Amino acid sequence: MINRSKISFTIILTTSFIIGLGILDAQSKRKPKWVTDRPVDNNYYIGIGKASKTESDADYLEIAKNKALADIISEISVNISSNSILNQIEDNTGLQETYQARIELSTMDYIEGYEIVDSWDNKEEYWVYYRLSKAEYKRRKQEILDRAINLSKDFYEKAKEAEQEYDINNALIYYVKSFDAVKKHIGEDLSVFTMEGRIYLDNAIYQSIQDIFSRIKIVPEKEIYTLQALSSENEPVVVKVKLKTDLETQSISNLPITFSFPDSNIGESEKVLSLNNGKAECSIASMAPKGKAQIIKAELNTEVYFGEDSPDNFLKKLFNERGIKPYGYINVVVNEIIAYLESQELFLGNYSFNHPITRLLEQELSKNFFSFTKDIERSDVIVRIESEVTPGDKLEKHNLHTSFLNCNIRIIKTASEFEIYNETLQNIKGMKSGSFEIAAKDAIEKAEKEIKNKIIPNIRKINLY
Structure with missing residues (x-):
């Protein structure tokens, strides 16, 4: 016979256990205090990061971590040394402000050694709590700064030696290398002892280059x-x-x-x-x-010496x-060279009396090389221009017309009749709606660019004498 009392006790015990597990699970999902009340610790920089699990397909763990590290960086104050070059120059261009912001960004270089303290999440959010030892941050920052100063000092002394020997090229190279070694630290006190006594490296480098330039x-x-x-x-x-x-x-x-x-x-x-x-x-x-x-x-x-323009090229910008x-x-x-001009232009099957290509070429050649004469006997060279604009196709649907321009330019020595230049512009395409004449004007405008950008630079390379 089944003992009903025993069965009832078992059911009650099982139910109590399940309820207990639910209570423990609810307690584990309860927000920890650091989520709502930011911790304060005199020995650590604190970083709290939060990421949504639902708003993005991105890695919410990485997003939260990056936000926590950014939070740590925001706690670290950046002070500009009174001896920094940033405080020594008069600046109306925003250079100081720009590079002070870049110095703040460079703080990331020193925050190795951070550690995770805790994390918490629910169905919608993930939170993470990181910290960084202030003592470790200070030690690492000083270690990196010391290495940079020592390297900069070495290059600076090499620059001074080269300058004393009038090897100005290498002196400038070494000065720039010296500055590059400490450019991430120009907000710091960069004082160092050299043969000249105590100097501030960033200022001394700048002044040395300025002195050479002057x-x-x-x-x-x-x-x-x-x-x-x-x-x-x-x-x-x-x-x-x-x-x-x-x-x-x-x-x-x-x-x-x-x-x-x-x-x-x-x-x-x-x-x-x-x-x-x-x-x-x-x-x-x-x-x-x-x-x-x-x-x-x-x-x-x-x-x-300074290299190309870039956001962190402080020395060049300065x-x-x-x-x-x-x-x-x-x-x-x-x-000037005296030139005689001969030209023939065809425009859509007829001789052109406006000579648009000839006028363009004459204008550019007059500006750069030649004075034109109507007396061939006075000339040093003869410029011969032949051009033709021909109709292309017509697209009825859009009333779109095409025209093509071909042009040959020759330059010949008058006395010897020796040809010194010959170049052709081929199949320059004009395309416009309305008519072949409008398309032809488009081709002529494109030819003008070719004359300025190609023909004139090539003529510059001629050896006439």
Whole structure:
């Protein structure tokens, strides 16, 4: 016979156990105190991160961790040393503010050694609690800073040695390396003892480069150069690169110099190195517009040392904003070439009396190389232009028309009838709705760009004499 009392007791005991498990599970899901009340610990930086389990398919564990680490970083105050270069420069361009923000971001480099304290989650949220020992953070930060300062000091002393030997190229290279070694720490006190005594590395590097720049002189050998356009027989156009010292000026070799045309629309530039005698030769001078005095700028190519523009290139931005760069000017006069023009243009099957391509070419050639004459006997060269615009297809559905332009340009020496230039623009396509004439105008506009961007630069390379 079944003992009903015993069965009832078993059911009660089982039910109590299940209820007990439910209570324990509910207690385990209850939010811990650190979720609602932020912990405070004088020995640790605290980071709390939260991520939704439902809003994103991304890894909520990683999201919460990253938020917690960002929270730790936000607790770490960043103080700019009164001796930092950031506090030594007058700044109207936001340079200080920009780099102070970047210094704050670099704090991430020092927060290794953080540890997880706890985590909590429910169906919707995941929370995590990290901490970082303040003592460990301080130790690691100082360790990284000491390594950077020692490396910077080594490069700085090499730069000083090179400067004393008038090896200015290597001096600048070492100064930049010295700055790069500590650029993540320019908000810190970068004081160090050298043969000069106590210096602040960031300021000393900047001042040393500035001093070199102020003493570099780039001067032309002649007050004015007279050249012939499109000639290989022109005298060399030369600047001397010198360093002013207390007693004399010293010729400087191996410095990168850039020549350019600051006052004209010529996009050409040239990069050279100064020779052992300090001279640097400009081979693009004859490209200057003809007929009147033109300026060629010769300047130190600081990109060789500072590199290209980038958000963390503080040194380049500093010198660019302050306009400190050694340069000099060369005065040149390029004598004009007398040209006689012959042209024939066909426009959609008829002779063109407007000569649109001829007018475009004559304008550009006059601006850059030639003076045109109507007397062939006076000319140095003959410019022959043949162009034709032909109709293409018509798409009835959209009333879309196409036209094609072909053009040949030849330059011939008048005296010898020797051809020195021959180039063709082929099948330049114009496409417009309305008519073949409108499409032809589109082709002519495209040809104008080709003349400026291709024909004129190629003519510059001709050696006429």
